[in-house]
Amino acid sequence: MSARGVTITVNGEARSIACDPRTSLLDALREHLHLTGTKKGCNQGACGACTVLVDGRRINACLTLAVMHHGAEVTTIEGLATGDALHPLQAAFIDCDGLQCGFCTPGQIVSGVACINEGHASSAAEIQAWMSGNICRCGAYLGIIAAISQAAGRS
Amino acid sequence: MFPFSFDKVSTEDEALRAAAAGGRFLAGGTTLIDLMREEIEQPRHLVDINALPLAEIRAEGSDLLIGALARMADVAGHPETLRLHPLIAESLLEGASPQLRNAASIGGNLLQRVRCPYFRMRDAACNKRMPGSGCSAIGGLNAGHAIMGTSEHCVATHPSDLAVALVALDATLRVRGPEGERGFPVEDLFRLPGETPHLEHTLMPGELIVEVWVPGGPPARKARYLKVRDRASYEFALVSTAVALDIQDGRILGARIAAGGVGTRPWRMRASEAALIGKAPVREAFSAAAELAVRGARPLSGNHYKVDLLRRTIVRALEMAGEMT
Ligand SMILES: Cc1cc2nc3c(=O)[nH]c(=O)nc-3n(C[C@H](O)[C@H](O)[C@H](O)COP(=O)(O)OP(=O)(O)OC[C@H]3O[C@@H](n4cnc5c(N)ncnc54)[C@H](O)[C@@H]3O)c2cc1C
Ligand code: SF4
Ligand code: FES
Ligand code: FES
Numbered sequence: 001m002s003a004r005g006v007t008i009t010v011n012g013e014a015r016s017i018a019c020d021p022r023t024s025l026l027d028a029l030r031e032h033l034h035l036t037g038t039k040k041g042c043n044q045g046a047c048g049a050c051t052v053l054v055d056g057r058r059i060n061a062c063l064t065l066a067v068m069h070h071g072a073e074v075t076t077i078e079g080l081a082t083g084d085a086l087h088p089l090q091a092a093f094i095d096c097d098g099l100q101c102g103f104c105t106p107g108q109i110v111s112g113v114a115c116i117n118e119g120h121a122s123s124a125a126e127i128q129a130w131m132s133g134n135i136c137r138c139g140a141y142l143g144i145i146a147a148i149s150q151a152a153g154r155s
Numbered sequence: 156m157f158p159f160s161f162d163k164v165s166t167e168d169e170a171l172r173a174a175a176a177g178g179r180f181l182a183g184g185t186t187l188i189d190l191m192r193e194e195i196e197q198p199r200h201l202v203d204i205n206a207l208p209l210a211e212i213r214a215e216g217s218d219l220l221i222g223a224l225a226r227m228a229d230v231a232g233h234p235e236t237l238r239l240h241p242l243i244a245e246s247l248l249e250g251a252s253p254q255l256r257n258a259a260s261i262g263g264n265l266l267q268r269v270r271c272p273y274f275r276m277r278d279a280a281c282n283k284r285m286p287g288s289g290c291s292a293i294g295g296l297n298a299g300h301a302i303m304g305t306s307e308h309c310v311a312t313h314p315s316d317l318a319v320a321l322v323a324l325d326a327t328l329r330v331r332g333p334e335g336e337r338g339f340p341v342e343d344l345f346r347l348p349g350e351t352p353h354l355e356h357t358l359m360p361g362e363l364i365v366e367v368w369v370p371g372g373p374p375a376r377k378a379r380y381l382k383v384r385d386r387a388s389y390e391f392a393l394v395s396t397a398v399a400l401d402i403q404d405g406r407i408l409g410a411r412i413a414a415g416g417v418g419t420r421p422w423r424m425r426a427s428e429a430a431l432i433g434k435a436p437v438r439e440a441f442s443a444a445a446e447l448a449v450r451g452a453r454p455l456s457g458n459h460y461k462v463d464l465l466r467r468t469i470v471r472a473l474e475m476a477g478e479m480t
Binding site: 114 | 159163181189201228258
């Protein structure tokens with residue numbers, strides 16, 4: 001199948017790629033733009049490791065095609081910090097031990113940023129429900145919830 | 156994934172033309188792309204319909220109208236949904252994950268494919284995927300499968316939570332196709348498997364779901380969705396129930412009961428509904444209604460537990476609805 005030109009603003013910068021329509025947004029980010037912070041866990045929508053923000057909304061990058069997002073704005077884990085200054089939720093994950101192996105962490109943090117922005121982080125129970133799309137095989141959930149609570153309290 | 160061509164359309168007419176030429180509609184992609192990657196679905200041409208102006212959610216009197224491209228998250232959080240049909244919001248929030256609900260559309264949700272594991276295993280017999288090959292679930296792992304509406308050819312449940320709520324609320328679909336526009340109850344969208352489990356719905360080739368229309372009225376207020384599953388969230392139902400009650404002066408004037416996870420399509424419990432009319436909203440009446448709901452259930456080797464679970468889920472959901480003010 002012929003490659004198509006797709007322009008996506010990724011972390012504030014317009015990026016043009018030529019990709020087969022089969023390319024998922026996740027593969028476009030990782031393989032074409034070499035932004036490997038966004039992880040591929042299940043590739044089936046079941047784990048949340050691939051969570052990115054598209055026009056400000058969190059979605060699973062594995063279950064969407066890059067060609068569907070021509071003209072969109074995508075934010076990945078690489079786009080959260082400002083220079084060397086970590087995003088408050090990144091800092092909170094370090095403070096609260098919100099990770100063990102770290103594989104799920106980029107997805108957890110991007111999803112957590114959206115969870116806070118949506119106003120779904122007012123209690124531990126609410127965070128649990130609204131972070132259920134992000135699985136952590138190491139079971140670092142207590143630290144993850146603490147980190148999101150901490151960052152939500154600050155913002 | 157097999158190769159395919161891709162087009163984005165911006166009007167309904169363009170979409171219908173592309174579908175008439177054999178194209179397959181692509182909305183959120185959370186069912187279709189997943190199954191294309193597994194090579195279970197192999198469309199040759201995808202028609203991205205996301206630019207069509209079909210995402211509106213609005214009220215008309217006490218009725219709720221939902222565009223087919225409205226996202227699950229947007230419908231669940233919309234003030235008119237919460238005001239007119241909180242049951243719909245509840246059923247949506249009990250499904251999938253926040254990320255999936257941001258991407259998935261209402262039309263796509265109704266047309267999502269079954270979650271039977273053998274349907275996704277290309278080397279397993281499955282009449283739905285390969286007509287005539289047999290059904291691996293009947294003699295295999297079937298704890299998650301249906302106890303009603305099954306046939307010797309397929310026993311898979313319809314997985315949508317939203318569909319259960321819409322069937323309970325007597326919602327209607329508006330669709331457009333090459334032959335023009337038509338409307339019919341959401342309940343009639345879903346076929347029983349019978350001898351043709353590969354045919355799942357009653358849309359004609361190339362028909363586009365445009366809108367869902369949910370009538371308002373008294374049952375909309377005391378209505379609950381109760382979903383029982385293996386973990387507390389981000390999981391499909393073992394058994395779920397959407398119930399709605401119209402109670403006046405201590406008597407039930409109207410009742411709606413539909414169940415998910417138990418039927419090969421969302422299952423309306425009309426005998427149970429009729430049994431509640433004129434009764435006081437108490438456990439005794441609810442239990443009698445639940446008993447009628449499981450009459451005729453045909454459990455498989457691995458899902459006898461669903462009969463009792465369905466009874467209890469109906470009773471609990473009716474109690475929850477009855478307690479609403
Ligand atoms: C991990 C996971 C967990 C999930 N859990 C749940 C759950 O608990 N409960 C639940 O209800 N669902 C659940 N889902 C399913 C999810 O809700 C559906 O995948 C989603 O709603 C499909 O919508 P979509 O817009 O992404 O559809 P798409 O994948 O774009 O399309 C699905 C089908 O509908 C057709 N189509 C789409 N729109 C139209 C239209 N307007 N007219 C005609 N045809 C159309 C497409 O051609 C395709 O055949 C889950 C999914 C995943 C991946
Ligand atoms: S239950 Fe239906 S979907 Fe599952 S294996 Fe049998 S035929 Fe296929
Ligand atoms: S990789 Fe996308 S949800 Fe698991
Ligand atoms: S930290 Fe290892 S999977 Fe979450």
